[in-house]
Amino acid sequence: MIAVLVDAFSVGGLYALTALGIGLIFSVMRLANFAHAEFVTVPAYALFVLSGHPVIMAIASSVLIAVMLALATERIAFRPLRGIDPATMLIASFAVSMFLQRLLVFAFDSRIKPVDPLAVLAGSVRLFGAQINLLKLTTMVTCLVLLVALTVFLKYTRFGLEMRAAAEDFTMSRLLGVRANRVIATAFVLSALLAAVVAVLFSAQTGFVHPRFGLQIVIIAFVATVIGGLGNLVGAAVGGFLVGVVSTLLQSFLPPDLRPFREAFLFFIVILVLLFRPQGLFPARGLKERI
Amino acid sequence: MSALLKVRDLRVRYGRITALYDVDLDVSAGEIVAIIGPNGAGKTSFLSAIAGVVPADGGTIEFRGEDILRLPMEESVRRGIALVPEGRHVLPGLTVMENLRLGATIRTDADAVRSDLERFLDAFPILRERRNEPAGRLSGGEQQMLVIARALMSRPAMLMLDEPSLGLGPRIVEQVYDMIMDARKQGVTILVVEQNARRALAVADRTHVLNGGIIRLSGTADTLAGDPQFEAAYFGLRTAKDGVVP
Numbered sequence: 095m096i097a098v099l100v101d102a103f104s105v106g107g108l109y110a111l112t113a114l115g116i117g118l119i120f121s122v123m124r125l126a127n128f129a130h131a132e133f134v135t136v137p138a139y140a141l142f143v144l145s146g147h148p149v150i151m152a153i154a155s156s157v158l159i160a161v162m163l164a165l166a167t168e169r170i171a172f173r174p175l176r177g178i179d180p181a182t183m184l185i186a187s188f189a190v191s192m193f194l195q196r197l198l199v200f201a202f203d204s205r206i207k208p209v210d211p212l213a214v215l216a217g218s219v220r221l222f223g224a225q226i227n228l229l230k231l232t233t234m235v236t237c238l239v240l241l242v243a244l245t246v247f248l249k250y251t252r253f254g255l256e257m258r259a260a261a262e263d264f265t266m267s268r269l270l271g272v273r274a275n276r277v278i279a280t281a282f283v284l285s286a287l288l289a290a291v292v293a294v295l296f297s298a299q300t301g302f303v304h305p306r307f308g309l310q311i312v313i314i315a316f317v318a319t320v321i322g323g324l325g326n327l328v329g330a331a332v333g334g335f336l337v338g339v340v341s342t343l344l345q346s347f348l349p350p351d352l353r354p355f356r357e358a359f360l361f362f363i364v365i366l367v368l369l370f371r372p373q374g375l376f377p378a379r380g381l382k383e384r385i
Numbered sequence: 386m387s388a389l390l391k392v393r394d395l396r397v398r399y400g401r402i403t404a405l406y407d408v409d410l411d412v413s414a415g416e417i418v419a420i421i422g423p424n425g426a427g428k429t430s431f432l433s434a435i436a437g438v439v440p441a442d443g444g445t446i447e448f449r450g451e452d453i454l455r456l457p458m459e460e461s462v463r464r465g466i467a468l469v470p471e472g473r474h475v476l477p478g479l480t481v482m483e484n485l486r487l488g489a490t491i492r493t494d495a496d497a498v499r500s501d502l503e504r505f506l507d508a509f510p511i512l513r514e515r516r517n518e519p520a521g522r523l524s525g526g527e528q529q530m531l532v533i534a535r536a537l538m539s540r541p542a543m544l545m546l547d548e549p550s551l552g553l554g555p556r557i558v559e560q561v562y563d564m565i566m567d568a569r570k571q572g573v574t575i576l577v578v579e580q581n582a583r584r585a586l587a588v589a590d591r592t593h594v595l596n597g598g599i600i601r602l603s604g605t606a607d608t609l610a611g612d613p614q615f616e617a618a619y620f621g622l623r624t625a626k627d628g629v630v631p
Contacts, residue, residue: 255479259487262476269436269470271462271491271539 096224098346104230106338107237108292112315113334114244115288117327120319121261122281124180128187129167130315132194133289134308136163138297139198142207152211157290163194164286168278176274191309198305205304212298233295240291241331244284248327253280261325314341321367323374333375337364388447389414389543389574390435395444397430404430406598407444412543417565417575419589421582422619427598428578429471432545435576436468437461449542463491465542469549473528475535477521481512484520484531488538498538505534526557533564543574550581562588582619586610594618 112134119127137156144152171190175183215229248254259267260277268274289308296311297303315334322333340363344356352359367375390412397405404427412418420428433439435446437458446454448464456464476484485505489498506513509530515523520531529549536544546565550558558581566588569575579585586592586606594602594615601618602609609615 255483255487256490258479259476259483262478263474265438265458266470266474266476267487268457268459269438269462269468270487270535271459272487273459274457 096222097226098343100226100230100234101346102339102342103335104233104237104295105342106335107234107241108296108311109315109318109338110331110334111237111240111288111292112311113318113322113330114241114327115285115292116312116315116319117322117325117330118257118281118285118288119278121325121327122257122264123172123176123183123278124325125172125183125187126180126316126324127285128184128312128316129171129190129194130285130289131191131306131308131312132198133160133164133286134293134296134311135198135303135305136160136194136308137290137293138209138303138307139202139207141211141294141297142202142209142303145209145211149211149214153294156293157287160286160290160293161283164282164289165279168282173275173278176278195305195309202305206302207304208302209297210301211294215298229295229298233299236291236295240288244288247284257281261327314338317361317364321364321374323376326374326376329374329376387414388412389416389449390576391445391447392435393445395431395434395446396442397427397434397439398442399439403442404598405434408595408598408600410593410600412574412576414542414574415569415572416590417569417577417588419585419592420576420578420595421580421585421592422595424580426595428595429547430598431595432468432470432547432576432578435461435545436466438468438470462539462541467536467539467541467544469532469536469544469546471547471551473525473532475520475523475528475531478519480517481520481523481531482516484535485512485538488535491539501538501540505538509534526553526560529553529557529561530564533561533568537568537573541573543576544568546575546577548578548580550579550584558584596620 112130115133116127116130119125137160140156140159141152144155167190171186172183175186212229212232215232218225218227219231248258256267256272256277257280259270259272264274292311293308297307314337318333318337319330321337322329322331337360341356341360344359345353348356348359388411392408392410394407394409395405396403396407408431420431422428430439434441437456437460441454445452448466451464453461453464476487485502489501492498506516511527512531512534520528523531533546533549549561549565553561562584565575565577577585577589586609589606591603591605592609593600596618602612602614604612
């Protein structure tokens with residue numbers, strides 16, 4: 095039972111981090127960034143390319159690559175579109191996503207590549223009388239630490255205050271002197287950091303990468319942000335966590351015949367939630383028109 | 386007196402609709418200047434263009450002798466212009482304290498910021514009492530006090546207010562205007578836009594009547610009140626002399 099819970103929480107944590115990465119950018123610029131999938135896939139490929147090198151170096155490089163990719167994407171693709179309606183930006187993010195995905199196919203072909211960035215964590219430990227997979231435990235703890243760190247950053251630092259202000263009312267924040275470019279760049283950097291961590295932990299669990307590696311997790315995380323309430327970070331985290339936990343529990347407790355269809359059950363629950371709470375579990379305040 | 390703010394031939398357009406036609410206006414340091422006019426006269430567009438919220442279509446805006454026409458809005462506050470927009474715009478989910486601290490975003494003198502904060506909290510006990518509550522929970526009047534205090538936290542040379550009395554009861558309006566007069570006493574120049582013409586005329590050194598995107602009439606409260614054209618200018622009635630209503 096404890097093993098199942100650790101499993102559920104680790105998956106929930108990964109979805110929560112992914113949903114937060116999407117939510118951070120959405121909250122400051124109303125961009126539903128579909129290219130977040132590639133913010134996860136690209137660093138995972140970096141791990142593949144750097145496998146054989148020291149683990150710390152491989153991880154550090156992939157984080158750095160994710161951050162640079164995010165900043166470049168913001169500068170080249172999204173900054174010229176800033177202030178345009180969210181639908182246009184969403185389509186632009188599809189374009190960025192497709193472009194990067196095809197680029198990866200071009201560079202590495204579309205077959206799966208083995209990665210194992212956290213081979214050191216292959217074993218398991220005994221905890222409260224249960225065999226707990228070390229990697230899953232690490233994933234769970236890492237996600238928790240990052241959630242706390244992000245909360246502290248947003249709540250108690252000056253940058254964090256500026257980001258929350260921008261999320262509430264972007265124009266008013268700029269009138270108070272909050273620099274739009276800096277806030278948005280910060281959101282992209284944080285989003286990429288979270289994406290890179292997800293890439294490391296998730297690829298360590300699956301053991302391989304492929305061009306649609308990030309997409310599978312980001313699609314679910316998008317659903318999670320909608321359930322949580324778009325534009326609300328607490329909602330995104332809770333939504334991501336719930337989706338991960340529910341999907342793992344379905345995997346464990348559904349009758350074996352039905353397990354292949356667990357996603358159908360998951361999305362059935364999603365539909366139910368949205369029928370009763372169309373704004374999500376935690377509706378955002380700042381979505382109304384600005385000045 | 387040299388002009389702090391000097392606006393010439395300012396033109397603002399939204400697509401095919403022109404909001405301001407070649408507006409000229411000066412504000413001298415230490416003055417209170419009011420712009421009055423009915424809804425849709427172009428008052429908000431005027432302040433928005435100065436703050437950089439909307440782009441000007443033509444003309445010049447000089448502040449302290451510098452051209453600020455094309456500055457993005459986060460820079461205008463760094464040049465000393467603070468705008469309290471219409472509808473207050475507190476950051477509703479942030480606490481009262483956080484709202485005030487954001488007012489000092491551009492400042493680096495942490496000690497002075499802290500003492501300014503204390504000064505506002507002393508002046509408005511209700512803000513101190515509710516300093517850790519989300520600003521969205523304050524009443525309309527309290528929110529108006531908060532956004533004016535927040536704007537003053539940047540220590541602006543000029544404070545622009547868009548309809549500060551809108552939707553507030555008469556007692557609160559008095560408090561808001563006391564606050565504005567206090568700021569003026571501290572040396573802040575005031576440019577205020579009002580539909581509440583009587584209220585604005587009572588405090589302003591000079592008042593301009595804006596209607597249909599054109600300044601129709603300018604003067605002191607006394608001259609305007611006695612001017613037979615005042616009502617026509619304000620309400621946009623056509624008169625023999627005033628044949629240019631677009």
